[in-house]
Amino acid sequence: MNTMTDAAALAAAQPDEAAAPTFRDELLAKGILIDTGENGLYGxxxxxxxxxxxxxxxxxxxxxxxxxxxxxxxxAMRRTDFEDSEYLKSFPDLAGTIHSFCGNDAGQQRLLRCLDxxxxxxxxxxDDEWMSQQKPTRVVLTPAACYPIYPVMARRGPLPAGGRTIDVLSYCFRHEPSLDPARMQMFRQREYVRLGNAExxxxxxxxxxxxxxxxxxxLNLPVDVDLANDPFFGRGGKIIADSQRAQALKFELLIPVANAQSxxxxxxxxxxxxxxxxxxxxxxxxxSVAHTGCVGFGMERITLALFRHHGLDVNAWPDDVRAVLWGDTKARVAHGLAGANA
Structure with missing residues (x-):
């Protein structure tokens, strides 16, 4: 995962260019991203x-x-499904719950006074005293696009002999505000999810x-696939992360986005x-118990990587990149797959 999480980290990566506009500054100035006033939350x-x-x-x-x-x-997903997922055991600091006002008329008056x-x-x-009138709802923000799939698949009964492959896309939430434009609090994941046996x-x-x-x-972007681990929380997190790496359960494709050094x-x-x-x-x-796996495409991150490496004017992007995205995409992808399988 990208380890830059705040302005200090960004400045440290560019000590001789502290006064120069950051990639985030350039994106906002060009109007490609829209500043909402909250770090990691963009239009x-x-x-x-x-x-x-x-x-x-x-x-x-x-x-x-x-x-x-x-x-x-x-x-958003059902809170009980979220609880069952054990996400809070590993990433309690990233989770986002949804609260709502559930009081009576007197409670609303207290809320309005606090709000004033x-x-x-x-x-x-x-201060956030008005939020004392809020209570948790039965839904939480989705932390990863694949999470709502598993209880749905379970309700269908045993998998067919060939297993199942699911194509899913969703906005996701993770509470990690940052000035790094590639580390958003709300972002989209496109995933292909596989359910079946281990093989x-x-x-x-x-x-x-x-x-x-x-x-x-x-897309003419650099390719660097490396063994990785998730950012598990707490003192026991390092042990879990080390185990994840030892078993080679997670790989990531890494691309410089915020700056060339990261x-x-x-x-x-x-x-x-x-x-x-x-x-x-x-x-x-x-x-037997089903195994699962997924490939996750960080849609905002890949898009930001394109702007970082090819410039902020999409009309000036390399012809072969534009041909993939704005040309005969199906044919370009098919040709690439044929070449890879040759």
């Missing part, structure tokens, strides 16, 4: 969204031969390491073993 311009849309088309063609089932979920007091102060000095899932992951690298190569994880290739299968009792046809 997107039409140009940015157009690139996202074109990338999605390319990714669809890249996985079309797998005949995935296409599922789309809102960026808060609004009398400047933004940075406001099927491992073959799937290897295939997508190759295909993800192919896509990035077609690399950002833009694609992730994950093997969960039977973790989710055991939690939700997802079974294979032979009665």
């Amino acid at each position: 997107r311009s039409q140009v940015f969204e157009d690139v996202i849309d074109r990338l999605n088309v390319a990714i669809t063609h890249l996985g079309a031969d797998q005949q995935p089932e296409v599922l789309r979920f809102p960026p 007091d808060a609004m009398a102060k400047s933004d940075d000095d406001r 099927q899932v491992m073959a799937f992951r290897q295939m997508w390491i190759e295909r993800g690298s192919l896509l990035v190569t077609l 690399k950002t994880a833009c694609l992730s290739f994950n093997y969960h073993m039977d973790h989710f299968g055991a939690i939700w009792k997802i079974g294979c046809e032979d009665g």
Whole structure:
């Protein structure tokens, strides 16, 4: 994962250019990203969204031969499913819950008085006393696009002999505010998720390491796939992270985005073993516990990498990159796959 999380880290990476505009500054000045006043929370311009849309088309063609089932979920999931996922055991600092007012008329009056007091102060000095009237709802913000899939698959019963492949896309939330534009609090993940036996899932992951690298190569971006681990929380997190690396469960495709000295994880290739299968009792046809794996495309991060390496004017991007995104995308992807399989 990209380790830059604040302005100090960004400045440290460019000590001789502290006064120079950062990549984030350039994106905001050009109107490609829209500043909301909250670090890691941005509006997107039409140009940015157009690139996202074109990338999605390319990714669809890249996985079309797998005949995935296409599922789309809102960026929220049932709280009980979230609790079952064990996400809070590993990443409590990243989770986002959804609260709402559940009081009576008297409670609303207390809320409004507290809100009036808060609004009398400047933004940075406001207190959050009015939020004492809020209570947790039955939904939470989705931390990863694949999370809503597993309980749905479990309710269907045993997997077919060939397992299942799911194509999913969702906005996700992680509470890690940052000035690094590639580390957003709200962002999109496009994933292909595989459910089946260990051999099927491992073959799937290897295939997508190759295909993800192919896509990035077609986009004229640098390819660097490396062993990785998730940012597990707490004192025990290092032990879990070391175990994850020792078992080679996670690989990331890294591309410089915020600056040339640091690399950002833009694609992730994950093997969960039977973790989710055991939690939700997802079974294979032979009665064994299903294994799962996924490839995750960080849609904003890949888009930012394109702007970083090819410039802020999409019309001036290299012809071969524009041909992939705005030309005959299907043919370009098919030609790349044929060359990789030759």
